[in-house]
Amino acid sequence: MKKSSARKRRPTKTSRSEFYILRLYIAGQTPNSIAAIANLKKICEDKLQGKYRIEVVDLLKKPQLAKGDQIIAIPTLVRRLPPPVKKIIGNLSKTESVIVGLDLQPAR
Amino acid sequence: MRGARPKVIRSSLAKAPTGIQGLDEVTGGGLPKGRVTLVCGSAGCGKSLFAMEFLVHGAVRYGEPGVCMDFEETEAKLRANVASLGFDLRDLTKRKKLLVDFVAVERNQIAESGEYNLDGLFIRLAHAVKAIKAKRVVLDSIEALFSGLVDSTILRAELRRLFHWLEDHKLTAVVTGEAGEQTLTRHGLEEYIADCVISLDHRVTEQISTRRLRIVKYRGTSHGTDEYPFLIDREGISVVPITSLELAHKASTDRVSTGIPALDEMMEGKGFFRGSSVLVSGSSGTGKSSLAASFTKAACARGEVCLYFAFEESPSQILRNMRSVGINLEPWVKKGILHFHAMRPTSIGLEAHLAIVHKLIEQFRPKVVVIDPITNLVVASGTYSIKSMLMRLVDFLKVQQITSMFTNLTFSGDPQERTAAAVSSLMDTWIVLRDSKPNGRPRRELYVLKSRGMAHSRDPRELIVSDRGMELGKVLKDHSLATPVAGPGGVKVPE
Numbered sequence: 001m002k003k004s005s006a007r008k009r010r011p012t013k014t015s016r017s018e019f020y021i022l023r024l025y026i027a028g029q030t031p032n033s034i035a036a037i038a039n040l041k042k043i044c045e046d047k048l049q050g051k052y053r054i055e056v057v058d059l060l061k062k063p064q065l066a067k068g069d070q071i072i073a074i075p076t077l078v079r080r081l082p083p084p085v086k087k088i089i090g091n092l093s094k095t096e097s098v099i100v101g102l103d104l105q106p107a108r
Numbered sequence: 109m110r111g112a113r114p115k116v117i118r119s120s121l122a123k124a125p126t127g128i129q130g131l132d133e134v135t136g137g138g139l140p141k142g143r144v145t146l147v148c149g150s151a152g153c154g155k156s157l158f159a160m161e162f163l164v165h166g167a168v169r170y171g172e173p174g175v176c177m178d179f180e181e182t183e184a185k186l187r188a189n190v191a192s193l194g195f196d197l198r199d200l201t202k203r204k205k206l207l208v209d210f211v212a213v214e215r216n217q218i219a220e221s222g223e224y225n226l227d228g229l230f231i232r233l234a235h236a237v238k239a240i241k242a243k244r245v246v247l248d249s250i251e252a253l254f255s256g257l258v259d260s261t262i263l264r265a266e267l268r269r270l271f272h273w274l275e276d277h278k279l280t281a282v283v284t285g286e287a288g289e290q291t292l293t294r295h296g297l298e299e300y301i302a303d304c305v306i307s308l309d310h311r312v313t314e315q316i317s318t319r320r321l322r323i324v325k326y327r328g329t330s331h332g333t334d335e336y337p338f339l340i341d342r343e344g345i346s347v348v349p350i351t352s353l354e355l356a357h358k359a360s361t362d363r364v365s366t367g368i369p370a371l372d373e374m375m376e377g378k379g380f381f382r383g384s385s386v387l388v389s390g391s392s393g394t395g396k397s398s399l400a401a402s403f404t405k406a407a408c409a410r411g412e413v414c415l416y417f418a419f420e421e422s423p424s425q426i427l428r429n430m431r432s433v434g435i436n437l438e439p440w441v442k443k444g445i446l447h448f449h450a451m452r453p454t455s456i457g458l459e460a461h462l463a464i465v466h467k468l469i470e471q472f473r474p475k476v477v478v479i480d481p482i483t484n485l486v487v488a489s490g491t492y493s494i495k496s497m498l499m500r501l502v503d504f505l506k507v508q509q510i511t512s513m514f515t516n517l518t519f520s521g522d523p524q525e526r527t528a529a530a531v532s533s534l535m536d537t538w539i540v541l542r543d544s545k546p547n548g549r550p551r552r553e554l555y556v557l558k559s560r561g562m563a564h565s566r567d568p569r570e571l572i573v574s575d576r577g578m579e580l581g582k583v584l585k586d587h588s589l590a591t592p593v594a595g596p597g598g599v600k601v602p603e
Contacts, residue, residue: 025228087219088220
């Protein structure tokens with residue numbers, strides 16, 4: 001799937017709701033955390049160029065934030081926008097499941 | 109302090125008391141301190157309540173604040189559980205005695221991509237523990253994770269790490285698990301718990317439900333493998349300890365009146381031994397309850413707290429009937445010296461009855477206990493189980509130096525007569541009552557068949573029940589009470 005075609009197909013009127021706010025919960029600089037950040041950036045650049053923002057939350061520094069998003073596993077990626085909230089756990093090494101999980105498939 | 113309480117288990121292992129009535133006796137002081145205990149059982153068996161009691165009592169009574177990681181209950185349900193123990197969840201939370209973290213595991217919200225661990229859970233737990241300086245932790249029920257996470261290999265490794273983490277942090281933890289088909293828990297949590305596993309059970313046999321608790325393992329502590337009946341009521345769980353296996357209660361030389369002077373006279377002029385057990389058997393209308401009431405009234409008059417278990421009549425009916433034979437018990441009820449507890453024998457299982465009896469004895473600390481009649485309990489169970497129940501009860505009463513009277517309805521030639529023989533071996537004193545009609549005139553007869561440790565009269569006497577109470581008539585020469593014979597199956601009164 002080409003990223004250009006995916007972008008082109010999206011109608012402009014829904015572009016506002018298409019802005020992605022992605023929050024990635026990690027706990028220190030573990031290999032899985034570092035991998036997850038890298039994998040996420042790559043996927044976003046591929047699929048959502050200019051339409052996303054990534055917030056990285058280190059729970060070692062802010063443990064109180066774990067409760068709000070019901071974080072159990074590390075790393076956890078939370079799609080805060082657009083709704084509905086979606087969660088993906090793991091180092092995001094399986095690109096396909098991230099694309100499906102974040103619902104980044106182009107409309108049919 | 110309560111004096112003579114049975115010590116079932118002695119151990120030097122550090123224990124964290126649960127505050128659950130009876131359980132701490134059975135386990136020799138509570139759950140292993142700084143270790144993880146698994147509490148398992150099917151839905152509705154009481155494991156969440158168990159866990160919550162452990163936490164609430166720990167926080168309130170033993171100065172050990174607790175964290176509950178709740179994986180399935182809603183806040184309302186949890187608050188109700190805490191309220192049933194007489195506490196307010198919000199208040200305990202505010203006072204930093206308790207901290208609840210609701211962990212929602214929603215399978216349909218979570219996708220998986222690549223490796224992960226459960227650090228999020230660890231961080232939440234550590235954060236909560238630190239916030240209130242918790243000493244106790246409950247994970248109820250961590251098995252919910254199995255339905256939320258796909259990769260069970262990761263999950264199992266993480267659970268192992270979690271339990272180690274708890275122990276490294278010297279936290280006393282209770283983990284609950286749902287009973288499995290073949291295994292103790294559905295996901296085999298017992299494999300990770302080395303120190304203490306407790307199984308709760310809720311069985312229904314012949315429409316009567318009984319709850320039982322079993323200590324499957326308890327490392328470093330000798331424990332009974334028996335199943336202990338337990339009860340869930342307004343005040344939470346209470347476990348009935350099976351009292352000392354040894355016959356170690358001290359025999360009192362103190363005597364208590366039977367309530368009938370002439371009967372006292374038949375027993376060396378002094379009556380029963382304190383802390384002894386008395387069986388009163390007889391057919392219908394022979395005056396068993398009246399005898400029990402006389403005994404009760406005398407005890408009340410001495411200012412001794414009495415507990416009267418009525419399995420046949422309501423308290424008001426007993427009071428009315430006893431008034432008609434000149435025994436007015438009502439003032440003692442009003443003074444709070446005499447307590448009635450009426451129950452339908454078939455309403456709950458025998459074990460549950462035993463549990464209630466224990467609980468009320470603990471509550472009222474009586475000197476005298478009457479069970480009127482045990483016959484109805486026999487109906488609700490088999491002869492064997494009533495005997496083992498009575499054995500436990502009699503032991504319990506003796507250890508506490510409580511004088512007890514059991515009435516037993518017998519029918520001539522009926523298997524009930526054999527029942528009387530079966531339980532009579534547990535009794536120190538056996539008084540037989542009987543109707544007879546010599547020369548066409550009906551009368552009641554009383555006979556002290558046995559009374560251990562005293563030279564009692566063996567003469568049958570006429571029992572006179574009037575509106576002035578109970579009296580004994582002259583020694584009967586033409587009595588219908590045959591001499592008891594000793595034989596296989598114990599001492600029996602022949603027809």
